[in-house]
Amino acid sequence: MRHRLVTLAALLLTAALLYFVPETEEGEKRSGVETAVLWVNEKEKAVDRWLKKCAAVYEKETGRRVYLRAATEEEVKAALDGTEGVVPPDLLVSPEGGETVCLRGYALIVRDETAARTTPAPTGALFIRPSPEPRQTLEPETVFDPALLIGALAPEELLPLFPEAAASRDPAGDFAAGKAQAALLTAGQAAGLAVGCRACALPEGRGFLPVRASSLTAEGQEFLSFLLRPDIQRTLSDFGLYTQNPGLILYGGADPIRGLIESSRPSENGE
Numbered sequence: 236m237r238h239r240l241v242t243l244a245a246l247l248l249t250a251a252l253l254y255f256v257p258e259t260e261e262g263e264k265r266s267g268v269e270t271a272v273l274w275v276n277e278k279e280k281a282v283d284r285w286l287k288k289c290a291a292v293y294e295k296e297t298g299r300r301v302y303l304r305a306a307t308e309e310e311v312k313a314a315l316d317g318t319e320g321v322v323p324p325d326l327l328v329s330p331e332g333g334e335t336v337c338l339r340g341y342a343l344i345v346r347d348e349t350a351a352r353t354t355p356a357p358t359g360a361l362f363i364r365p366s367p368e369p370r371q372t373l374e375p376e377t378v379f380d381p382a383l384l385i386g387a388l389a390p391e392e393l394l395p396l397f398p399e400a401a402a403s404r405d406p407a408g409d410f411a412a413g414k415a416q417a418a419l420l421t422a423g424q425a426a427g428l429a430v431g432c433r434a435c436a437l438p439e440g441r442g443f444l445p446v447r448a449s450s451l452t453a454e455g456q457e458f459l460s461f462l463l464r465p466d467i468q469r470t471l472s473d474f475g476l477y478t479q480n481p482g483l484i485l486y487g488g489a490d491p492i493r494g495l496i497e498s499s500r501p502s503e504n505g506e
Contacts, residue, residue, distance in 0.1 A: 269299040271454040274306035274314065276329040278392070279339050281474040282446050286328065286462075288470060293461050301458065314451070325455030326448055330392075333449030336462045338477040340496040341393065341442040343435040344410065344425050345383055345417045379435045388418035396441045422492040423475050434492050440501030443477065 273290070275283055283303075290301035306314075306324075311331055314323040327333070388409050389400035400419060403409045410418035411428055419442070425434060436442065450456040461467060468478040472485040477497055486493040 269454065271299060271301050271326065271458050272324040273301060273303045273326045273328065273455075273458070274310065274324040275303060276306045276308060276311050276327075276331075277446060279446070279476075281476055282328070282337065282339070285337070285471060285474045285476060288473070289462055289467055292467070293458060299454075315449070323451045325452040326450050326458050327455075328446065328448045330447065331449070333447040334459060334463070335445040335479050336448045336459070337446045337468070337471050338479055338500060339421070339444040339446065340477045340493070340500070341419045341421055341437065341444075342425065342492060342496050343379070343383060343387065343417055343437055343442075344420045344428070344432050345435065346410070346413075346430060347433045348431045379438055383417045383435070386415055386417075388415045390419070392444060393419055421475065422490070422496060425492060434495060436495050436499040438499070440499060442496060442499055443501060445479070446476075 275286060277283065286303060290303060293301055311327060311329045313321045314327055315331060384397055385399045387400045388403040388406040389397055390406055391402050394400060394402055397419065406418045407420055407424040407427065411430055448459050450459045465483060468480055468483055469485065471478055475493065477500055478485060479500065486497050
């Protein structure tokens with residue numbers, strides 16, 4: 236009898252979990268709670284972290300759930316094409332079009348052995364003499380030389396904007412290894428360099444890659460509108476990203492390289 240009671244209790248617990256815990260399959264809705272499904276196809280990890288933070292804020296504000304998952308290029312195409320048998324998400328973040336929700340920004344980083352370098356404070360373990368690596372103090376440059384772009388290392392997605400550059404899977408690592416005199420890097424990548432260098436803003440807003448989102452349902456449009464709110468756009472600075480909203484300034488003198496990049500962002504009409 237005791238064994239039967241234990242079995243019955245386990246079955247009841249399983250049934251309760253199946254009822255109250257949200258499903259993991261695409262398109263499933265949590266019982267009694269509206270759910271917006273978001274697919275993300277974006278190489279920059281900071282975008283994914285920003286979207287997760289936004290989803291948490293949105294859920295707290297609205298009581299609705301946001302389900303995020305990574306999507307392949309094939310899934311993105313199938314969703315946009317309306318392929319039979321594919322349940323599309325409410326919102327699709329991908330390079331395939333839609334409204335710009337934020338920007339990824341780059342500067343031209345040029346090797347300069349005369350640039351000032353500083354040595355960080357010792358952080359060695361107890362009884363171990365620390366040997367801190369000197370790091371450069373990057374200062375913004377106002378003069379841009381187009382010739383520096385020839386052969387500069389760049390991620391593949393920037394090559395359509397800079398055909399004179401050279402593709403690299405790891406521009407920061409290859410630049411640090413001395414494989415080129417210049418590279419197109421994010422401010423975060425540049426900050427990690429231990430070589431003397433200087434930073435130049437890229438002209439005509441060409442140092443930016445837009446992160447776009449396509450709403451496929453009314454629920455997706457609501458979350459997209461939430462992402463574009465000025466207060467939510469300001470949170471991009473927590474992740475080293477940029478806004479295309481010309482009325483918002485995210486970076487100041489405390490972050491000179493991101494401020495340099497931000498000052499060269501495209502205007503609202505793309506000029």
